[in-house]
Amino acid sequence: MNKSRTRGERLVVIGGDAAGMSAASQARRLKGPDELEIVAFERGHFTSYSACGIPYWVGGDVTDRDRLIARTPEEHRARDIDLRLRTEVIELDLDGQRVRARDVDSGAESWTSYDKLVIATGARPIRPDMPGADAPGVHGVQTLDDGQELLDSLARTRGRRAVVVGAGYIGVEMAEALINRGYEVTVVNRGSEPMSTLDPDMGRLVHEAMEGLGITMVNDAEVTGILTGDDGRVRAVATREREFPADVVVLGIGVRPETALARAAGLPLGTHGGLLTDRSMRVRGHENVWAGGDCVEVLDLVSGQERHIALGTHANKHGQVIGTNVGGGYATFPGVVGTAVSKVCDLEIARTGLREKDAHRVGLRFEAVTIESTSRAGYYPNASPMTVKMLAELRTGRLLGVQIVGREGAGKRVDIAAVALTAGMTAEQMTTLDLGYAPPFSPVWDPVLVAARKAAAKVRGSA
Amino acid sequence: MNKSRTRGERLVVIGGDAAGMSAASQARRLKGPDELEIVAFERGHFTSYSACGIPYWVGGDVTDRDRLIARTPEEHRARDIDLRLRTEVIELDLDGQRVRARDVDSGAESWTSYDKLVIATGARPIRPDMPGADAPGVHGVQTLDDGQELLDSLARTRGRRAVVVGAGYIGVEMAEALINRGYEVTVVNRGSEPMSTLDPDMGRLVHEAMEGLGITMVNDAEVTGILTGDDGRVRAVATREREFPADVVVLGIGVRPETALARAAGLPLGTHGGLLTDRSMRVRGHENVWAGGDCVEVLDLVSGQERHIALGTHANKHGQVIGTNVGGGYATFPGVVGTAVSKVCDLEIARTGLREKDAHRVGLRFEAVTIESTSRAGYYPNASPMTVKMLAELRTGRLLGVQIVGREGAGKRVDIAAVALTAGMTAEQMTTLDLGYAPPFSPVWDPVLVAARKAAAKVRGSA
Numbered sequence: 001m002n003k004s005r006t007r008g009e010r011l012v013v014i015g016g017d018a019a020g021m022s023a024a025s026q027a028r029r030l031k032g033p034d035e036l037e038i039v040a041f042e043r044g045h046f047t048s049y050s051a052c053g054i055p056y057w058v059g060g061d062v063t064d065r066d067r068l069i070a071r072t073p074e075e076h077r078a079r080d081i082d083l084r085l086r087t088e089v090i091e092l093d094l095d096g097q098r099v100r101a102r103d104v105d106s107g108a109e110s111w112t113s114y115d116k117l118v119i120a121t122g123a124r125p126i127r128p129d130m131p132g133a134d135a136p137g138v139h140g141v142q143t144l145d146d147g148q149e150l151l152d153s154l155a156r157t158r159g160r161r162a163v164v165v166g167a168g169y170i171g172v173e174m175a176e177a178l179i180n181r182g183y184e185v186t187v188v189n190r191g192s193e194p195m196s197t198l199d200p201d202m203g204r205l206v207h208e209a210m211e212g213l214g215i216t217m218v219n220d221a222e223v224t225g226i227l228t229g230d231d232g233r234v235r236a237v238a239t240r241e242r243e244f245p246a247d248v249v250v251l252g253i254g255v256r257p258e259t260a261l262a263r264a265a266g267l268p269l270g271t272h273g274g275l276l277t278d279r280s281m282r283v284r285g286h287e288n289v290w291a292g293g294d295c296v297e298v299l300d301l302v303s304g305q306e307r308h309i310a311l312g313t314h315a316n317k318h319g320q321v322i323g324t325n326v327g328g329g330y331a332t333f334p335g336v337v338g339t340a341v342s343k344v345c346d347l348e349i350a351r352t353g354l355r356e357k358d359a360h361r362v363g364l365r366f367e368a369v370t371i372e373s374t375s376r377a378g379y380y381p382n383a384s385p386m387t388v389k390m391l392a393e394l395r396t397g398r399l400l401g402v403q404i405v406g407r408e409g410a411g412k413r414v415d416i417a418a419v420a421l422t423a424g425m426t427a428e429q430m431t432t433l434d435l436g437y438a439p440p441f442s443p444v445w446d447p448v449l450v451a452a453r454k455a456a457a458k459v460r461g462s463a
Numbered sequence: 464m465n466k467s468r469t470r471g472e473r474l475v476v477i478g479g480d481a482a483g484m485s486a487a488s489q490a491r492r493l494k495g496p497d498e499l500e501i502v503a504f505e506r507g508h509f510t511s512y513s514a515c516g517i518p519y520w521v522g523g524d525v526t527d528r529d530r531l532i533a534r535t536p537e538e539h540r541a542r543d544i545d546l547r548l549r550t551e552v553i554e555l556d557l558d559g560q561r562v563r564a565r566d567v568d569s570g571a572e573s574w575t576s577y578d579k580l581v582i583a584t585g586a587r588p589i590r591p592d593m594p595g596a597d598a599p600g601v602h603g604v605q606t607l608d609d610g611q612e613l614l615d616s617l618a619r620t621r622g623r624r625a626v627v628v629g630a631g632y633i634g635v636e637m638a639e640a641l642i643n644r645g646y647e648v649t650v651v652n653r654g655s656e657p658m659s660t661l662d663p664d665m666g667r668l669v670h671e672a673m674e675g676l677g678i679t680m681v682n683d684a685e686v687t688g689i690l691t692g693d694d695g696r697v698r699a700v701a702t703r704e705r706e707f708p709a710d711v712v713v714l715g716i717g718v719r720p721e722t723a724l725a726r727a728a729g730l731p732l733g734t735h736g737g738l739l740t741d742r743s744m745r746v747r748g749h750e751n752v753w754a755g756g757d758c759v760e761v762l763d764l765v766s767g768q769e770r771h772i773a774l775g776t777h778a779n780k781h782g783q784v785i786g787t788n789v790g791g792g793y794a795t796f797p798g799v800v801g802t803a804v805s806k807v808c809d810l811e812i813a814r815t816g817l818r819e820k821d822a823h824r825v826g827l828r829f830e831a832v833t834i835e836s837t838s839r840a841g842y843y844p845n846a847s848p849m850t851v852k853m854l855a856e857l858r859t860g861r862l863l864g865v866q867i868v869g870r871e872g873a874g875k876r877v878d879i880a881a882v883a884l885t886a887g888m889t890a891e892q893m894t895t896l897d898l899g900y901a902p903p904f905s906p907v908w909d910p911v912l913v914a915a916r917k918a919a920a921k922v923r924g925s926a
Contacts, residue, residue: 018907068842313897313908317895333895339899341901377513377516379531431780432797436874444779
């Protein structure tokens with residue numbers, strides 16, 4: 001470590017996961033320690049880990065927690081990043097250009113000044129506001145520490161009944177994880193179908209597949225209480241209609257941007273509670289403050305409005321952009337089209353762009369089509385069914401969104417639509433896309449092309 | 464059948480596979496038999512079959528030949544298409560608007576007049592011009608009839624030594640098919656590496672994988688003769704250096720457009736010997752003649768020049784476009800970007816756009832990068848290595864081409880690049896593409912994004 005540096009600039013990073021440490025690492029690549037001192041604060045024990053991998057660690061597909069860690073604290077320190085673990089930033093003083101941090105274990109507090117600041121405080125899981133929500137046996141799965149606590153809790157519990165509250169990505173992935181560990185799994189879902197990031201007609205397919213896997217799916221069910229036993233540990237999840245006995249409860253009801261610090265400091269927040277940045281990931285109106293990852297809102301290129309999306313791939317891109325700009329280079333993050341892919345056992349679920357209700361909300365009228373096809377040529381072994389739904393704008397025919405549910409080969413097909421959305425293609429233009437074709441990979445008309453043909457025809461028919 | 468129709472127009476289709484019968488079917492969808500009589504001539508026994516599926520039928524993955532047939536002659540006839548099997552068109556009289564056809568079995572000839580003509584004569588395999596090239600035991604695999612002959616030949620032969628001449632798609636797929644049937648397979652290849660549709664550095668990866676599968680790969684080897692035994696049947700393939708004993712020989716040295724008829728009639732042919740059409744698939748300069756499928760040249764949207772590509776997915780699209788136009792609608796085929804995907808056992812091989820030599824040939828200067836990544840998050844089970852090569856134009860950074868070699872999940876990733884090429888994206892634009900990410904589907908930076916980042920940086924560095 002270079003202790004006797006002449007005073008260059010100091011970069012302070014709040015949050016030691018994907019966005020924050022990508023930013024720190026990229027800045028370090030561009031500027032050496034004499035030019036830029038980097039101090040990073042992380043509340044937990046870990047850095048640069050894959051939160052998205054936690055369900056697969058809990059489920060046993062990933063056996064070693066440390067494999068989820070892309071870069072350890074020691075590796076960051078070896079690159080001249082002054083990383084302070086178990087240290088929580090509790091105040092931002094923007095005028096004074098300093099942050100106040102507290103050692104989580106000792107309680108000791110101190111101020112650190114900065115020239116440039118990166119806020120990467122992530123998101124926190126939504127916890128139902130009711131008694132029992134913090135009881136032993138009730139777990140979020142947002143951080144690696146959360147995952148470790150859940151695994152410890154599972155190890156301590158003899159019962160095999162798990163209730164997952166929420167049926168979004170985290171909910172369905174945790175349902176898979178717990179089924180894989182041999183639990184009886186009930187998913188309690190407020191919505192009419194699981195995966196509310198899909199339209200309900202596509203969510204229905206996920207519902208059916210989950211039940212086929214032995215998962216009990218309870219829709220239209222609002223959790224009214226989490227009940228504990230005499231030992232204080234969770235014993236059931238209650239809805240208006242009934243109680244679901246539970247030896248362990250996993251909360252997968254979504255996350256919110258962790259922006260309490262930013263809010264207290266008066267930084268600009270959007271309607272979803274996330275920090276608002278410009279294209280360079282600089283916090284709007286604040287020359288020397290950047291923000292990225294799960295604590296920011298991103299521009300949805302299809303709707304033209306901001307959204308909050310907690311996803312590691314965006315966090316990494318944000319960090320890369322921030323680090324480049326902090327390091328004196330130039331980079332921008334143009335926005336997202338809302339692509340997401342997931343699986344429950346062998347069922348693959350993907351979406352990009354707008355759902356029907358998103359389009360309605362932003363005043364776009366559209367035609368929607370749904371087609372059935374297969375992952376490979378129908379005559380090729382293991383050709384499996386795939387359902388593709390496509391939305392295209394009235395009159396222009398512009399692609400608005402695609403949802404895919406199927407088996408192997410379904411999920412990543414959504415990338416075709418993600419690129420087409422980014423390029424502003426119409427369904428008609430998509431009908432002649434030159435996609436990879438050979439019998440083991442696709443029918444002669446790729447399912448996405450079949451959907452595009454049907455959508456284009458429907459737009460023409462309604463013109 | 465409606466025999467007593469008032470005379471509408473008559474459409475004559477030459478060729479009963481993908482392009483021809485797609486055109487006929489689509490025209491029939493738009494115009495009933497009273498408006499449009501459709502007569503289709505097919506030299507062979509089959510219609511609307513997947514020639515691309517033949518290697519998998521020969522290899523045993525597809526057990527029933529009839530599964531390769533999308534629509535039988537009977538099904539076409541039931542839709543009022545007057546299909547004449549085993550009938551070869553031997554002359555086009557463009558001025559007289561008629562074709563002369565010969566019954567292959569009886570030799571009987573007759574003229575049929577047309578108002579509109581579709582030429583879909585396909586391609587024929589290149590046969591080395593040398594003694595023995597037509598000997599028993601030497602097989603092409605272009606038509607379903609060819610495939611049946613090869614299977615019959617394999618059944619008759621006790622020997623287990625197979626030589627495949629050529630190492631393009633057909634060559635490597637047939638090598639896989641014959642390995643799957645338990646043959647000792649030698650592939651004799653004129654080029655420096657197999658898969659000359661890839662750059663040689665990527666072809667090298669295919670070479671290594673094929674040898675790992677037990678296939679003997681002989682590169683830089685020109686076939687000088689096909690040797691026959693006393694029984695007249697093939698016994699070896701000779702190159703300048705040595706002889707390769709063979710109980711069966713499969714020719715996979717490519718195909719040429721089957722345009723002898725068109726050439727004799729004076730229709731416009733391109734430098735690759737294929738028919739030249741406009742965007743509506745109408746033969747240039749001929750108001751009432753369309754052509755599509757393996758007998759035409761297509762515009763390569765990246766190079767701006769015509770190419771010949773024999774691929775079922777293009778043939779189907781051509782047929783759809785032709786049928787729509789013949790039926791009084793409007794459709795165009797804008798061109799291709801040159802996407803192709805294949806596999807040898809579990810090795811997936813994909814390419815789109817220009818190779819290095821293609822770019823040189825058309826005067827484009829570029830940066831080329833190659834990266835190694837994995838199909839899934841590195842910590843997820845069965846993450847397999849993947850190599851991605853990307854070419855981006857100097858100065859503009861425009862994507863020119865992508866080649867991918869890897870295991871499961873590698874091949875169809877090329878679609879990302881195919882859409883980006885179609886949209887004219889730059890490598891820099893691709894770095895922020897919102898591609899589907901979850902640990903079972905992709906590393907947090909998709910391999911295509913990693914390649915784009917490296918290519919964009921290299922273009923900037925050389926600017």
